[in-house]
Amino acid sequence: MKSPDPRPGILDIKPYRGGVSDAPGFDAPIKLSSNENCFGCSPDASAAMTKALASAERYPDGGVTLLREAIAKTYDLPADRLVCGCGSDELLQLLGKAYLRDGDEVLHAQNGFLTYKLIALQNCAVPIAAPETNLCIDADAFLSKVSARTRMVFLANPNNPTGFLMPRKEVRKLHAGLPKDVLLVIDGAYAEFVRDDDYEGGFALVNSHDNVVATRTFSKSYGLAGLRVGWAYCPKTVAAVLNRVRSPFNVNAVAQSAAIAALGDTDFLNKSVDHVAKWAPKIEAEVKKLGLKAFPSAGNFVLIGLSTPEEADALEQFLSARGLIIRGMRGFGLPGYVRMSVGTDEDNKAVIAAISDFIRQ
Numbered sequence: 001m002k003s004p005d006p007r008p009g010i011l012d013i014k015p016y017r018g019g020v021s022d023a024p025g026f027d028a029p030i031k032l033s034s035n036e037n038c039f040g041c042s043p044d045a046s047a048a049m050t051k052a053l054a055s056a057e058r059y060p061d062g063g064v065t066l067l068r069e070a071i072a073k074t075y076d077l078p079a080d081r082l083v084c085g086c087g088s089d090e091l092l093q094l095l096g097k098a099y100l101r102d103g104d105e106v107l108h109a110q111n112g113f114l115t116y117k118l119i120a121l122q123n124c125a126v127p128i129a130a131p132e133t134n135l136c137i138d139a140d141a142f143l144s145k146v147s148a149r150t151r152m153v154f155l156a157n158p159n160n161p162t163g164f165l166m167p168r169k170e171v172r173k174l175h176a177g178l179p180k181d182v183l184l185v186i187d188g189a190y191a192e193f194v195r196d197d198d199y200e201g202g203f204a205l206v207n208s209h210d211n212v213v214a215t216r217t218f219s220k221s222y223g224l225a226g227l228r229v230g231w232a233y234c235p236k237t238v239a240a241v242l243n244r245v246r247s248p249f250n251v252n253a254v255a256q257s258a259a260i261a262a263l264g265d266t267d268f269l270n271k272s273v274d275h276v277a278k279w280a281p282k283i284e285a286e287v288k289k290l291g292l293k294a295f296p297s298a299g300n301f302v303l304i305g306l307s308t309p310e311e312a313d314a315l316e317q318f319l320s321a322r323g324l325i326i327r328g329m330r331g332f333g334l335p336g337y338v339r340m341s342v343g344t345d346e347d348n349k350a351v352i353a354a355i356s357d358f359i360r361q
């Protein structure tokens, strides 16, 4: 019997699975598995959502004009080179769809964000991992893997799940070492959390080169993951491409209104960012005191290393039985690790206390 066949390679893709959101036996478990904002979102954004719902019969502005203007003002960028998406994930997908050809190579860090590999496979391209050393990576590690077939390089800075921040000098060196026809995508999903003056979010590179795109999101620091809004700052040529391949109404009206309001509430953003700046190093230190490995993180999460994959699974289970959901990293190719998002004061203390009990048992 004949049946419709997808393109070669599609069925080899392991579908992306988000963080678990339930803990059996708990109505309201503490979910620290997807790097969401533990304070929710700005009350102004909530009010804007409710208001926008009243006009749900209308199509949204397909050009996302007001939101792009608000982003332009907040980040001091030209609005005509911003493209918004259904999460930054959609923009990453669209870049793959528009630029990759069969057999092209897509470079990503060994423990980079999982999506990059999927994007390569979805487009019949070949994902190539650049080697990390102790979960860190530098420009040379990427450049050592560049070949004549390299078409795109994805760099999450800070990286998820390692939390590693690549210094500006290295990002510049990476870009300088790439052929001019290779697109460097700098994914700044956690950019707002970075305090380091040495941060390269990519905007300056986009200003001066045609082969760099910087993506951002409202999902993490702004707490709007459920609404799906992200954006990309692009060279003119890339913006023109993205506007041809995106669907006409890819950012819904509720999301557009909420994101505009979120940008206006700097108090909420600062509160979120300050909280993470206080807790990420504290969680790292506490976990290390308990004898586990933990990595310095520039994002709103901490990667924790156990001695074996089985021990990591057991910790995930142990916490789940207490209504605490963190994320085992098997699916990320790091079986001996778990990742916890920064939660509220109480959440973090509960997890640390539970890890301590786990170790003593």
Ligand SMILES: *Cc1c(COP(=O)(O)O)cnc(C)c1O
Pocket (backbone or CB within 6 Å): 035, 086, 087, 088, 089, 090, 113, 156, 159, 160, 187, 189, 216, 217, 218, 219, 225, 228, 229, 230
């Ligand atoms: C969460 C995350 C994203 C996706 O964000 P959305 O805007 O919600 O699609 C992209 N990149 C990294 C590294 C992330 O951790």
